[in-house]
Amino acid sequence: METIAIGELSRRTRCNIETIRYYERIGLLPMPARRGRYRSFGLADVARVHFVRRARELGFTLDEIRALLGIATAEDMACGDAREIAASHLRQVRARITDLRRMERVLADTVRACDAGDQVGCPLITTLSATAQLGTI
Amino acid sequence: METIAIGELSRRTRCNIETIRYYERIGLLPMPARRGRYRSFGLADVARVHFVRRARELGFTLDEIRALLGIATAEDMACGDAREIAASHLRQVRARITDLRRMERVLADTVRACDAGDQVGCPLITTLSATAQLGTI
């Protein structure tokens, strides 16, 4: 059975060494075997770190990932639970996109006004000083 | 001249009391006068907190806001500088939207696969365990 050191695990997963140790500390990764003082990882660890990193790329929180890992390794793959986590996360992602699009619109308008240069004051400062709440835009 | 306590400032700006004190601590707000031990704010403070909150809603960092406040109160309104901050921030917002849309696509596809229910394993777990990098999707 192939065993690798933390540096090699880091290289294979493109995950920072410190981050791997952090994941271990918070219980996302099992405590690895040791060769002397050094951590000794197996292929299962490579897969697990890959899993975590991919889930992070999709914006799952570490707590969500912990739940997903539990499901992934459960005997009876509770797929419905996983679906719920993903669906709820999808809702959050969509809400965030909506937020950002609103920001984008205001920012783009402001920068355009700057470029037009036909206003009295600085358009950005004016926007931020305006009495209207941005939330209502 | 009207002066108000921190609670009233908080109500008028819909900004948490603790957050106002935090802004003062990090120098975003000037140290207010005191009536005895209590902070005493004026209308300029109301405007300033509003400004900060609006900028935060647009996703500016506190450091960016600090710069914007400097510009807003400078004699020679350095509008060009403000434009640059806004334009750079706009680029970041757009990049973030692109990221989130990628996430959204993968998540939506996965949830759809769950609902179709014609796969062998759990689609989400399968996606996260896949060898392909999400970054390349």
Added chain:
DNA sequence: CTACCATCTGTAGGAACTACAGACTCAACC
């Protein structure tokens, strides 16, 4: 033998707040 790299533990920092604990002040009510 020494240089060098990898790894170890433990702790602190960053961003933008939020949440206490425990003390104090002030106005109102009886």
Added chain:
DNA sequence: GGTTGAGTCTGTAGTTCCTACAGATGGTAG
């Protein structure tokens, strides 16, 4: 005058997801 309750005060610690040290040790190459 006493007491209740709300408001405020300071100071510190927690949140999330890492990242960055410092200082010690391990193993190997020249």
